[in-house]
Structures are given as structure tokens and as C-alpha cells.
Amino acid sequence: MNKVILMGRLTKDPEQRQTPNGTTVTRFSIAVNRRFAKDTTDFINCVAWKKTGEFISRYFSKGSMIAVVGSIQSRTWDGQDGKKRYATEVNVDEAYFTGSKADTQGDNQYSQLPNAGDFEGDEFADLDVNEDYLPF
Numbered sequence: 571m572n573k574v575i576l577m578g579r580l581t582k583d584p585e586q587r588q589t590p591n592g593t594t595v596t597r598f599s600i601a602v603n604r605r606f607a608k609d610t611t612d613f614i615n616c617v618a619w620k621k622t623g624e625f626i627s628r629y630f631s632k633g634s635m636i637a638v639v640g641s642i643q644s645r646t647w648d649g650q651d652g653k654k655r656y657a658t659e660v661n662v663d664e665a666y667f668t669g670s671k672a673d674t675q676g677d678n679q680y681s682q683l684p685n686a687g688d689f690e691g692d693e694f695a696d697l698d699v700n701e702d703y704l705p706f
Contacts, residue, residue: 586627596623635669648659
């Protein structure tokens with residue numbers, strides 16, 4: 571079984587691109603503290619495709635808390651210098667908000683709270699949520 575669940579902070583803004591055939595791909599890195607080693611942080615590279623990638627790119631930015639569920643994948647390719655290159659990353663299937671409202675004080679990014687599986691393009695663009703109804 572290959573399943574990964576991570577929670578941490580984005581190290582920089584997600585980078586969203588399109589493949590030549592128009593598929594959305596979003597790459598980002600998460601800083602994850604080790605459970606029993608408080609002074610140790612791992613930086614995990616992640617990739618999200620299609621609607622999940624669009625969701626992450628739209629609602630998360632550098633420093634945002636995020637939880638992701640996915641699987642580990644590794645890949646190889648030949649670099650421009652002829653050397654074989656390797657990468658291991660998390661292929662993200664699900665993404666969730668995990669930070670509190672205080673984590674983004676003055677930032678209105680949590681006024682719209684869909685889950686990645688519910689995200690359908692721009693359907694949330696005009697969503698007006700009264701903050702009194704938010705659970706945090």
C-alpha cells in the first residue's frame with residue numbers, strides 16, 4: 571500500500587502550469603515537523619493534477635497550513651548534462667485546510683471553504699460566506 575498523509579506549511583507559493591495537452595499541474599513544497607524531533611523539519615515536494623492542483627493554487631500560498639493525502643512516486647530522467655536525475659515526490663489526491671483563522675489574520679483566503687473534491691473551476695468565485703458561520 572502506498573498512502574501518505576502530511577500536514578505542514580507551504581514553503582513558497584504553489585506553481586501552477588499547463589502540460590502541452592492542457593492538463594493543469596501544480597507543484598509545491600511543504601515543511602513538515604517531525605513528530606518526536608521538534609527541531610527537525612522535512613521539506614516534502616508535492617505535485618497535484620487537474621482540479622486538485624487548481625484548488626491548491628487558488629486557495630493556498632506561502633506559509634499556509636495544508637493537509638494532503640496522496641502517494642509517493644519516484645521518477646527518473648536524463649538531465650541536460652547527460653546525467654541521470656531522480657525525484658521523489660508526493661502525488662496529491664486530496665488537499666484540506668488545516669490552519670486556524672488566526673493564522674491568516676487580515677487575509678481573506680478562508681472566506682471560501684470548499685474541499686478539493688468539490689472544486690469545479692470558478693464556481694466559488696462569487697461565493698459570499700458570512701464569517702459568523704465559519705467553524706473556526
